[in-house]
Amino acid sequence: MRVGSNPSKTNFTIEIDSTHRVILSVYIPNLEEAYFKDSQTIFKYCIESLVNTVHSKTRISIVINGCCQEISDMIYDYQKKYPIIDQIFYTKENLGKINAIYSIVKSNLEPLLTISDADVMFLPNWQKEVETVFVDFPEAGMVSPVPSSKGFLFSTASTLYYGLFKGKIKFQNVKDPEGLINFQKSVGSNLYQKIHLEKYLVVSNGVAEAVVGCGHFVATFRKQVFEAAPTKVCKFRVQNNSEEDYLDDPNDMSGFLRLATLGNFAYHMGNSPHPWMKEKLQETLIDTSITTPLEIPDPISFSKSQYKIGKFLSRLLFHKFRRQFFSHLGVNEPY
Template identity: 50%
Template sequence: MRIGTNPEKLQNILEIDSYHRVVIPVYIPNLTEDYFKDALKIFKLCFESLQKTIHSKTRISIINNGCCDEVLNYLTKIYNVHENVDQLLNSKINLGKVNALYSAIKSNLEPLITITDSDVMFLPEWQQKVENILEAFPESGMVSPVPSSIAYKGEFLYSTIYYALTKGKLQFTNVKHPDGLEKFEKSIGRQLYNQTHKEKYLTVTSKKEKAVLGCGHFVATFKADVFNHAPKENCKLKIVGGSENNYLDKPNDKGGFLRLATHGNYAYHLGNIFEPWMEDKMNEINKETHSNELLNTLPISKPYNKFQYTIGKTWHIIFFKKLKSFYFGIKGVKKPF
């Protein structure tokens, strides 16, 4: 039996007071195995640095993706204590990284969504720098606060290449924070960059901002429009195996959006082993006092069409693979890059 009318039927328009959401999937099944023994300590640095560096128009979704009880207790605590953590989604099993992400991505209304691994330390101004690029490049759909000198080599940059070679003023620019590249190498346990990479980035320029060409996806801010181009079916893989390419990178590129990074380095990938410098760096981060949003309005997206995407794909092969040394030499870098 039902008596009366549900009051929500009289006020059925969804309204939100935020425009930027951060989504963090957390998979820490135990704290005893060597791989996971520091994982909770690392995640606490991630969360605390995020709290210190986001503005008041930001909300946070945390996905408990099959965590052990000690980790779940911590996640529940921060959900209860922090008002901006308005979602804690619990799964007793590991849904896989992509499915965990999409459980939040597809159910929220914010036009900007930052996806981050749980081992990222956010540095001051990361959000402002990322949003500045999204504002300055209406064609952009994916922007990371962690630039990489070798991100231009990625396969999912064809729309970005079209922009770079037609209107982006493609050029080499001095690396602003080489220590960011070095820390990333150390965090993944292998060498990625030669000396030239630590000196130069490939950048594109708009009227307002300069951005690095390409980016990784361990932390990146997306326009929500990007995910309209994602696969409709669930991801069948827990992690890697092309899962993030198919559900994060390809939708951005095939949707006609640019893939960029900030010129400076504004976050660190920490890895799974705690080191004393991390705590020292954390203590240096003062809480930023953004009382309201950084963006007044987000410019209407201007993605490229399939024809422009195809041209970008062709140019990527010609200029960035077949004629790379010659073309980069024209741009001023003759050393291996």
């Protein structure tokens, strides 16, 4: 039998002090296979660079998503050391990236949620730069600290509509080509041609500028984006358009902008440690530029008709007549 009354019944409103949550889903099943043998080192760089570069209103959630015992123990040790790691979700089997992160996305109240792979090196000022984009573009729903010259191709119908009718869209010199070069090295593929390292597509609103589109290995979302997400459990661990269906498209279909910072403020490390990673981690240790969180304005919503118009225009301008459209914007080379 129960004695007394549950205090939650009189204090039933949930209030939080944090404004930004970072979610890491970690899948390292062993340290023996060639693909995973250096994953412990890579994850160490990831989590330490993260805790070194976030402001005081940040909380971190980690999903142990089918990890070996060494990695699980490592994560719990980090939780003891860093109080901002306030959530650890454990699952013995790999549930897939989407199901793992959605277990946290749907159960937290922070207005901004950063979703990151476990092989990202966070650089000083990444959080300030990302939050600044949300301040400058209240229409933004998804912002990455890593710009991509090819990001405009994916789930940017609402962004194109905005650039054509409410702001301005143009090509601009790439601010940090080294970031693009390092990314393609990390995935072991030649993603970019010479022109991609020189120019990227930028949207402006008279106040600020941001790169059109972004990847999703690290990106920050408004919580409202997930109100348009599928309600069914994702059946795929990775690939099969799972990230597009559950992350990218809900943002676009909601009428939010998909943007990236002009500069590069994070690196995708891949699964092989290199000396430069230690150097970059050291920079985060001595960084003194961490500031208080910015006040993020409420989102400005679009109508679904704008998304539909943008979808039609993106097929024409980003695909069928891309060369002509980009020539009009000042880039005459194949892009």
